[in-house]
Amino acid sequence: MREAHLSTLPLKTVTNSSVEDCARHCVQEVTFECKSYDYDNFGQTCRLHNYTHLDYETVLMPGPHVDHYRPAYEKLFHRLPNHVVTLQHNLKIPGVSVEECARRCILETRFNCRGFDYERKLKNCWLTEATPESVKGVQVFANADYYERIPEGPLSKFVNYGFGSLRPLEGVQLYKKIMLGLTLGACAQLCLAEHTFKCATFDYLFADQSCHMSKYIAANVHGIAPVDDSNFRVMHYELKEEYLEYFYPTPYSVVFGNNEKTYDRVTPNRCARNCLEETSIICRSFDYQIREGTCMLSSKTGSDVGGLYNQGFSQVHHFELKPFLDCGGVYNKERGNLASPNWPRNYPHNLHCEWVVTVPIFKVVRLWFTHFDLGYPVGDPCSSRNDRLLLQERVPGNGLETFCAGAHTKEIITKTNNVSLVFITDANHDAPGFRIFYNAEWPCNAILTKNNGEFATPNWPNNYPANTDCRWIIKGPIHAYITLRFTKIELENHGLGLCNNRLDSIHVYDGETTDSERIATLCGSRVPATYASTSNVLLIVFKSDERVELSGFHATYRFIFPTIRTTASPFQKEKITENPPVSSNNVPYTTTFVPSGLPDTLLTSQQNMSRSKSISTTSAATTPPVSSEKSLTAAYGEPTKFPLYAESEKFVSQVIQTTRHVMDINESIKTYKETETPGPVDEETPVGEHNIIRIERTYRSTLWGLAGSLFILLIAAVIVLVAVCRYYRKRLPKRRNNPNFPFTEENVSLYEKENMINGQNEDTEFQPVCNSAVPDTAFSNPMYEERNSRQQLLAADSSTRC
Structure with missing residues (x-):
């Protein structure tokens, strides 16, 4: 209670304390029962009492800079009138x-107090360890209220409406599923x-x-039906949806x-949301009429009007509405809300609270x-x-930016995906504070500099607002290119396949302004x-009119970097520089960086390509006269410094052969072979060009090699x-008329096989007629010659005898 204190003297005083510390001292006090405390905001002094303003001969007195606090044990119970x-x-x-009865139940040690029944007129408190499940349901009883200790676990997510x-x-069909033999928690x-x-x-x-589960709430079916049969006890529970979680039912x-x-024909959850978002009053409670779905908002609570009226x-x-107690916190969801401590x-006094809100990257925070x-x-x-x-938010390039909210502040859109809210109060005065809602949104009018990014129309994937004018500038590093891909486009259809600039459309420009070349104009529902x-x-520009709003578009982008040529300079020590150094004649030249641990002198150009990083220039520097022997020594290494390569000439020739496909040094090799003695280098074949490694040629050669191997x-295979x-075609006629037996003996019929075993021949039993003609066997088949030769001999013998 603001600017008030108890009329009695405190039993204990704690100096240099905050409000939270004072509350902790009261809860942890063991020498006496701390029932309330006064806090002096100006002196930061905590005064602990073993009385409340409801006790006999104890009243609240006004006092500047002093606030009175007492525990709210009643809020730990759910009331059923x-x-x-x-x-x-x-x-x-x-x-x-009721508060004293709730406190006695919480502090009871002789049994596990799970709730109490309270007689309003007689002020009798009945403590019990019974629960609705243990006694098979609650009972209707006039002029008495049941206070159930708020359960933990799944039941805490539901509102208990009691009997019915x-x-x-x-x-x-009201119930979609019915399960038998379950506990209430299950x-x-x-x-x-x-x-x-x-x-x-x-x-x-x-x-x-x-357990009878349903998708309907009581408001959908015009309320809860009482059950007259006392032996048929049933209780109704409704899920606390997102916004109902902020309220005590x-x-x-x-x-x-x-x-x-008043709002008509809304659900309880929608009514709770209307109360939270109401701007004309500070909504502290609402009444909900189930039969008609009527929502009635109020700036008062039961304590403000002397108690609730039982209907x-x-x-x-x-x-x-539950009080908002958090002084600071971290919020990582895409939407949420926060408020000043003790809201509404x-x-x-003397607060220093900080909330940090973080949403996904490439989005911003709208508060x-x-x-x-x-x-x-x-x-x-x-x-x-x-x-x-x-x-406060930390903006790349600008550092920490701070904005102080004022009385006329209605909405803030951040520049990044992270923002901190710092709330600081003093000891002089207080006020209701603030209530803030936030959500993550796709930015409109943004400069995108991070690689592999994405952006979309406001409210994506929901409909974009009317009369929108958004511009996104994608800016990559110098010498980089940008690929832009639209993953989804759903805009107003212009008809006839043409895009009209007066309707909702997307324009893509190859530059930073609209004066640049326009790459594309998109509308309707295009494919990616x-x-x-x-x-x-x-530059991407999106404009919408006031007529048709659809989901808009979503796009991704990434930076493409050009191929970097790796260059080794034979005249300079290996190092890396951000800008190419300039020689005495103001011509930039090439320098090369070699990682630590490698020798200063390059071994081979191939090793230079794999171990070094270089910055190449397009300007050609004038190469000083130097002998070809010295050039090759600088390019391939000195044998005297590396015992492993004692045979320098053989090593150089091997290197030249292995790197010929990636180095353009044919003329240098030819010059080296022709002139073994030191001499001036021909100006037509400068040494600086001998060790340019073309990475793209290596990739092309590799691809051609793979293609040739596959061919x-x-x-x-062909x-x-x-x-x-061809092999099987030659063998197929020979096996065409053979049986599918693996052995030759099985080619003979069983009858013929038996006669052969007994020393007989089946051909003797079937002698040809004397005047019968010899069968026509003019065709030639080698597979039949062996088997028919014996029959032909017998036929010839028979004809002779005839």
């Missing part, structure tokens, strides 16, 4: 408040894990431990006569304020005399396309295939 959990309790405590079930509708877990449909509610029947209660804004079973439920009430009130600023909002909110620049800059393998075919 007009319900009780049991009629057999563990302990009765008469004449206490979904109201049946004719012709509608039913909640299955509802959360369900993937065949969106499980929004479940009814739990205690008689057979059945209190079923069957309202803030009577204090609703300030019986009129299907109206109250939701109260006034923030504490918008629903409320911003830091009291009465004096002059500059960044002044240390004010409570202030600083937004790729474009390349001729320089290191591309030779293909020719060889020749082998032809040979095999």
Whole structure:
């Protein structure tokens, strides 16, 4: 409570303490029971008490710079009006408040207190270790409220609406899945894990431990239906969706006569979102009428109006906004919200809070304020005399940039994907503070300098806004080129395959301004396309009108770097320079860098290519006169310095042979062979050109070599295939009429084989007729000659005898 303190003297005082430290001292105090504390913001002093303002002869008194705090044990329980959990309790405590009853339940050590029933008129507190599951459901009881300790695990994700079930509708199957023999916690877990449909509610029947899961909420079926049968106890649970998680639910209660804004036919989750995003009032609670789906927002809570009004079973439920307690944090999701500590009430004094928001790379952070009130600023909002909110981001090239939010700040879009919010307060005054929502967005009007990047229209993959004018400049390193690929395009269709500049369209320019050459103009729903620049800059312009908005486009890009020529200079020591050095005649020349551990003198040009980095120049430097022997010595190394290469002439000749395909030194080799004595170098064949290694020629030679090898393998395969075919074609007629037996003996019929074993011949039993003609065997088949020769002899003998 602001600017108030207890009328009694404190039992303990802690100096030089913050509000958080004071709260920790109160919770950890063991010499007495700390029930509340006063905090002096000006002197930073903490005063601990064993009383509250509800105790006898203790009242709150006004006091400047002092705030009163007390524990809120009641917030640790879920309230069900007009319900009780049991009629057999563990302990009765008469004449206490709800807060005191909740505190006694939390601090109870003789048994595990799981909740309590509270009689409102008699102020009787009934502590119990029973739960709805252990007693087979709650019971309806007038003028009594059941306070259930907020459960942990899956059940904490649901709102307990107590006795009743979904109201049946004719012709509608309410329950998509029914499971038997489950505990209450298992039913909640299955509802959360369900993937065949969106499980929004479940009814739990205690008689057979059945779980009835549904995609409908009570508002879809005009409320919750009470069950008259006391032996058929059922309880209804609804999932807390994203925005309902920010509220304390209190079923069957309202803030009577204090609703300030109304929305019709919305879900409870949408009503909660409307309360969070409301700008006309500081929404602290809302009442939700289930039968009609009516949402009623209010700036009051039950404590502001002396308590909630119980509506019986009129299907109206109250939701109260939880206080925002975090002083700083890290946010890595693409959307979220944050607020000043203790929101929606006034923030504490002497705060220094920092929140860090980070979204995916290539996106920016959009922040918008629903409320911003830091009291009465004096002059500059960044002044240390004010409570202030600083937004800081580190921009490449500009360092740390800081912006101080003011009373008229509504929206901020960052330049990077990371921003820090620092909130600093003093001890002089306080105010409600601020409420901020943020989300990650694709930037509009951005300069993209990172390689392998991406960008898209605002709100992608959702529809882009009307009257959009976005420009993206892709700028790569000098001498780099840019390839741009549109992965998806969905714009307004212009018709007839032509793009009209007056409608939604994309323009790609080969340069930094619209005066550059236009590469493409895109519209409609085009297939993915790729474009390349001729320089290191591309400009993409997107414009939309006020009529049709679609999803827009998404594109990726990357930098392409030209091939680098590696050069070895025979006249300079190996080193690397950012800019080519200039000789005495102002002509830049080539220098080469050799990694540490290698000798100063280059061994071979091939080793130079693999071990060194160089910066080549296009300008040709004038080479001083030097002998060819000295040139080759500088290029290939001196044998006297390397014992391994004692046979210098043989080594040089081997190097020349192995590097001939990558080095253009034919003339130098010829000159070396012709002149073995030192002499001036011919000006037509400068030494500097002898050791230029063309990497692209090496790649081309390798590709040609691979292609030639594949071609030779293909020719060889064709020749082998032809040979095999010719071989089998020659052998096929000989085997055409043979049986498929592996042995010759099996070629003979079984009958003929038996006669041969017995010494008989089947041909003797079938003698030819004397006047029969000799069979015509004019055709010649070598496979039949051996078998028919014996029959022909017998036929000839028979004809002779005839």
